Amino acid sequence: MKDKIFGVLQRVGRSFMLPIAILPVAGLLLGLGSSFTNTTTIETYGLQWLLGDKTILHALLVIMNAVGSAIFDNLPLIFAVGVAGVSTFSSHSILCYECINQCDAQDFRKNPCRRKHCKGCA
Numbered sequence: 001m002k003d004k005i006f007g008v009l010q011r012v013g014r015s016f017m018l019p020i021a022i023l024p025v026a027g028l029l030l031g032l033g034s035s036f037t038n039t040t041t042i043e044t045y046g047l048q049w050l051l052g053d054k055t056i057l058h059a060l061l062v063i064m065n066a067v068g069s070a071i072f073d074n075l076p077l078i079f080a081v082g083v084a085g086v087s088t089f090s091s092h093s094i095l096c097y098e099c100i101n102q103c104d105a106q107d108f109r110k111n112p113c114r115r116k117h118c119k120g121c122a
Contacts, residue, residue: 018082019075026071033065 035041037058042051051058071078 015083016079019079022071022078026068028068029064030068030072033061033063033068037061037065 036051042048049055051061
């Protein structure tokens with residue numbers, strides 16, 4: 001009984017690894033992008049020549065800001081995919097893209113794929 005509960009809690013913990021691993025990267029992208037594209041910051045430190053509207057660095061920082069913002073905007077979806085992905089497949093069958101395409105809509109919990117092209121399926 002104790003081992004079964006611990007196993008379920010381990011699977012729930014593993015399901016949060018993907019969203020939690022993405023959060024620091026998204027925070028850095030959003031923080032750096034929004035800090036260095038702020039017009040007040042650019043004018044205060046006199047960096048119009050480096051971070052002005054028409055510079056390449058400004059365009060890169062705007063993209064970083066947009067990517068970080070998109071990740072945070074879709075965070076509930078990322079958590080849903082993380083939870084569903086881990087709870088759907090058993091702990092020993094991490095499927096590769098080729099396996100999913102070749103095995104179509106097979107129920108991997110009842111009949112796992114045994115192809116030899118990836119370690120998760122073999």
